[in-house]
Amino acid sequence: MSPYSLNDLAARLIAFEATDEDFRDILETLQVMADDRALPEGVRALMGDALVRWIAAPADTRERAAVDLQQVVVAAQGRLDLRDRLTVALHSEPAPSPARESAAPPAAQQSAAPLLPPDSDLSLLTDFIAESRELLEHAEAALLGLEIDPDDAEAVNTIFRAFHTIKGTSAFLALDYLNEFAHHAETVLSRVRDREIRCTGGYADLALRSCDMIRSLLDATQDALEGRGDALPDGYDALLSVVREPEAAGISELGGRAPRSDDDANETPDGTMLLSARDAFAASERSAARRPGSGSDRSADSSVRVRTARLDRLIEMVGELVIAESMISQDPILKQGGHIELNRKVTHAEKIVRELQDLSMAMRMVPLKAPFQKVARLVRDLGARSGKRIEFVAEGEETEIDRNMVDFLGDPLVHMVRNSVDHGIEPPEERRAAGKPETGTVRLSAYHASGNVVVALRDDGRGLNREKIVRKAMQQGLIATAEGMSDKEVYELIFSPGFSTADQVTDVSGRGVGMDVVRRNIEALRGRIEIQSVPGQGTTFLVRLPLTLAITDGMLVRVGGERYIVPTINIHLSFRPSRAALSTVAGRGEMVMLRDEVMPLVRLHRIFGVDGAKEEPTDALLMVVGDGNQRTALLVDELLGQQQVVAKTLGDGLGRVPAISGGAILGDGRVGLILDVNELLTLARHGDVSDHMHTPSRAVA
Amino acid sequence: MHSATATVSPARLAQAGKYLTFFLANEEYGVEILKVHEIIGILPITRVPRTPAFVRGVINLRGKVIPIIDLRDRFGMSREGAEEQVIIVVQVHGIQLGVVVDKVSEVLSIADGDIEPTPSFGVDVSTEYLLGLAKGEGRVRLLLDIDRVLTASEIDSVHAAAAAEG
Numbered sequence: 001m002s003p004y005s006l007n008d009l010a011a012r013l014i015a016f017e018a019t020d021e022d023f024r025d026i027l028e029t030l031q032v033m034a035d036d037r038a039l040p041e042g043v044r045a046l047m048g049d050a051l052v053r054w055i056a057a058p059a060d061t062r063e064r065a066a067v068d069l070q071q072v073v074v075a076a077q078g079r080l081d082l083r084d085r086l087t088v089a090l091h092s093e094p095a096p097s098p099a100r101e102s103a104a105p106p107a108a109q110q111s112a113a114p115l116l117p118p119d120s121d122l123s124l125l126t127d128f129i130a131e132s133r134e135l136l137e138h139a140e141a142a143l144l145g146l147e148i149d150p151d152d153a154e155a156v157n158t159i160f161r162a163f164h165t166i167k168g169t170s171a172f173l174a175l176d177y178l179n180e181f182a183h184h185a186e187t188v189l190s191r192v193r194d195r196e197i198r199c200t201g202g203y204a205d206l207a208l209r210s211c212d213m214i215r216s217l218l219d220a221t222q223d224a225l226e227g228r229g230d231a232l233p234d235g236y237d238a239l240l241s242v243v244r245e246p247e248a249a250g251i252s253e254l255g256g257r258a259p260r261s262d263d264d265a266n267e268t269p270d271g272t273m274l275l276s277a278r279d280a281f282a283a284s285e286r287s288a289a290r291r292p293g294s295g296s297d298r299s300a301d302s303s304v305r306v307r308t309a310r311l312d313r314l315i316e317m318v319g320e321l322v323i324a325e326s327m328i329s330q331d332p333i334l335k336q337g338g339h340i341e342l343n344r345k346v347t348h349a350e351k352i353v354r355e356l357q358d359l360s361m362a363m364r365m366v367p368l369k370a371p372f373q374k375v376a377r378l379v380r381d382l383g384a385r386s387g388k389r390i391e392f393v394a395e396g397e398e399t400e401i402d403r404n405m406v407d408f409l410g411d412p413l414v415h416m417v418r419n420s421v422d423h424g425i426e427p428p429e430e431r432r433a434a435g436k437p438e439t440g441t442v443r444l445s446a447y448h449a450s451g452n453v454v455v456a457l458r459d460d461g462r463g464l465n466r467e468k469i470v471r472k473a474m475q476q477g478l479i480a481t482a483e484g485m486s487d488k489e490v491y492e493l494i495f496s497p498g499f500s501t502a503d504q505v506t507d508v509s510g511r512g513v514g515m516d517v518v519r520r521n522i523e524a525l526r527g528r529i530e531i532q533s534v535p536g537q538g539t540t541f542l543v544r545l546p547l548t549l550a551i552t553d554g555m556l557v558r559v560g561g562e563r564y565i566v567p568t569i570n571i572h573l574s575f576r577p578s579r580a581a582l583s584t585v586a587g588r589g590e591m592v593m594l595r596d597e598v599m600p601l602v603r604l605h606r607i608f609g610v611d612g613a614k615e616e617p618t619d620a621l622l623m624v625v626g627d628g629n630q631r632t633a634l635l636v637d638e639l640l641g642q643q644q645v646v647a648k649t650l651g652d653g654l655g656r657v658p659a660i661s662g663g664a665i666l667g668d669g670r671v672g673l674i675l676d677v678n679e680l681l682t683l684a685r686h687g688d689v690s691d692h693m694h695t696p697s698r699a700v701a
Numbered sequence: 702m703h704s705a706t707a708t709v710s711p712a713r714l715a716q717a718g719k720y721l722t723f724f725l726a727n728e729e730y731g732v733e734i735l736k737v738h739e740i741i742g743i744l745p746i747t748r749v750p751r752t753p754a755f756v757r758g759v760i761n762l763r764g765k766v767i768p769i770i771d772l773r774d775r776f777g778m779s780r781e782g783a784e785e786q787v788i789i790v791v792q793v794h795g796i797q798l799g800v801v802v803d804k805v806s807e808v809l810s811i812a813d814g815d816i817e818p819t820p821s822f823g824v825d826v827s828t829e830y831l832l833g834l835a836k837g838e839g840r841v842r843l844l845l846d847i848d849r850v851l852t853a854s855e856i857d858s859v860h861a862a863a864a865a866e867g
Contacts, residue, residue, distance in 0.1 A: 673747065
């Protein structure tokens with residue numbers, strides 16, 4: 001069977017907006033269909049013609065070509081219908097009717113049926129999945145709020161509405177499994193709404209698990225849509241039977257105020273787990289004002305859903321506009337004077353463009369709410385599993401950050417939280433013995449500070465144990481001795497690859513992966529992570545991130561005929577050395593002295609194999625880069641000025657280029673390369689300064 | 702007969718269909734039209750350090766940075782007398798890349814019967830990037846295996862090889 005149908009093509013054409021992805025999709029679809037021998041000859045010929053016409057059309061008239069193409073599709077559809085009618089008539093046996101046509105709701109016996117109905121509408125399904133995910137997020141927030149205030153009727157309604165909407169739409173789209181599940185989950189919630197049961201203990205847990213299951217079902221549907229398998233999520237049947245008859249599965253309103261006996265509670269292993277979960281949150285009821293991700297801000301701003309690819313393209317184009325505009329305003333003709341009126345107009349345009357740029361950057365800022373909510377849920381689950389009592393406090397979750405970074409922040413946060421809960425917070429007995437409240441606190445806060453976003457995770461647990469870290473680090477051969485190491489340096493060791501102090505491996509943490517990955521991820525976001533700890537009082541992880549990855553403050557430098565952008569954050573200062581400040585080691589390694597500090601001198605042109613650069617440092621310029629005790633002087637010809645640039649990748653075709661983090665379009669429309677200073681220094685330090693590609697190799701130790 | 706095409710690994714054979722043809726010096730090459738995204742005039746190329754020699758650099762394609770590949774280097778041809786005027790932007794495995802050529806010739810329909818496997822020329826001539834030859838109108842056109850010329854894995858392996866040598 002062809003992976004593409006005419007319906008797919010039609011769907012793409014309708015949504016066509018001349019982006020590269022659409023273009024590729026259409027081209028591929030046409031190509032596959034033109035070659036698909038299962039299609040009738042006439043349709044294939046039509047597709048072949050359409051393909052040629054499409055390619056011949058220049059990029060800017062493809063919008064119009066898309067309309068032509070739609071007519072081709074309609075024509076092809078006509079021929080296909082004809083063939084289908086013929087086939088049906090010939091075999092006089094209708095296609096097997098899908099399971100959903102049976103009047104009875106789908107049950108366990110039809111688990112062999114596909115997730116997707118055979119004739120699903122691609123765009124409708126995609127919208128449905130996106131919308132449902134959002135609904136689930138709201139529902140989950142409301143559920144967590146309910147654990148604190150079980151009588152919040154508005155929260156119950158939010159959850160009920162979410163399940164109800166998902167149920168209704170999935171029925172319309174013939175997504176049987178989703179529909180079935182959402183239906184029963186909704187039934188349970190309708191009992192909550194009608195005050196028949198309270199959404200606490202087992203019911204709360206069941207509702208959260210139902211959210212997870214629906215999310216898994218949505219994922220599975222998405223996978224099926226994209227042709228990556230058609231499998232039901234694990235545990236679907238099991239959870240479905242629980243949701244159908246919760247009481248039969250031993251679910252109850254466990255907890256202090258619920259009129260239930262303890263025998264009842266301990267009947268199932270699930271039950272005991274739920275009991276501690278309930279306890280873990282009992283303490284937080286006192287602080288309803290600080291509840292995490294509460295469903296209270298329902299005053300939803302009116303908003304429009306925009307495809308991210310389109311948004312990124314818009315921001316990119318605004319960036320281009322800014323550059324184009326600056327090319328005009330810096331045109332020599334304007335500088336000559338005598339064009340007062342024109343100058344005034346250009347200045348006016350410039351103002352508008354700047355405002356547009358600010359606006360477009362703001363469009364991709366999103367609040368940190370989503371990752372914070374994930375953490376709230378995680379703390380709840382982890383606390384329940386480990387029998388610790390933990391109150392979670394979130395602050396500043398409305399702090400905004402680049403959308404692209406939010407996704408990458410999730411994983412490091414999860415690792416850090418696991419670390420805090422598993423290693424930081426003590427079990428209740430230990431806390432009581434130490435004279436601390438039995439309930440531990442994990443506080444996640446975010447705020448803006450000097451152009452950065454700071455995310456802090458603070459626990460009031462036992463703090464980092466210096467001796468234990470040193471012992472482990474020595475065992476693992478990370479250090480020979482801890483003598484002379486400050487506490488801060490010792491704490492830094494937990495970011496080493498493979499480091500773990502957990503005495504035993506739990507399913508929460510202690511597998512020796514984690515903190516080094518956290519640091520790597522944070523650094524990939526051009527951020528920094530710091531750790532502060534006081535024994536017996538707790539540990540704080542401080543993560544500092546730039547507001548956005550899209551814009552880099554850079555210094556444009558010239559080396560020979562090439563220009564590079566050095567991120568300003570990497571540059572300490574630049575100076576022209578005197579002859580006396582220069583010296584060499586063994587005739588080779590070059591050094592320069594700056595105010596009693598001796599640092600190695602690295603010639604950028606040599607590392608990059610650039611011809612025609614200045615060789616004499618006293619004629620050129622040295623830029624001090626690198627951090628702390630590893631400062632290095634980088635030799636460049638001259639500084640051309642400071643510039644904000646929009647960082648772009650060099651394209652997937654190049655793979656990783658050493659010491660280059662990306663490219664940016666410069667004022668003259670050419671591409672400038674952005675240096676990755678840390679990588680550059682590593683390259684220089686390892687003595688691999690011979691450019692294997694562009695200059696004859698030199699032996700360097 | 703397929704053994705005649707074999708150089709490094711069994712390459713796939715050219716298929717009948719539409720090809721865009723272009724010139725490098727006086728040799729005419731063909732590339733499957735479906736891989737061609739657009740054709741643009743030559744733009745200033747920014748050299749990227751520490752990349753294989755066949756990577757000429759990157760260009761700004763309406764705000765997008767894409768790499769440019771040098772086919773002459775790939776084929777071991779001299780750059781003498783090159784009058785590179787055109788960049789053909791191709792899309793291979795979802796990756797956009799530019800190829801600098803002297804000039805674009807035409808779009809040609811090539812039938813199965815016109816295609817012949819690439820003969821072996823011995824070690825001096827590298828034919829691993831060719832899908833075959835197309836005869837027609839008294840001329841021979843070399844059909845490029847653009848996927849092989851440009852894939853990232855190829856570039857990565859060159860990276861790795863270079864690192865190993867260094």
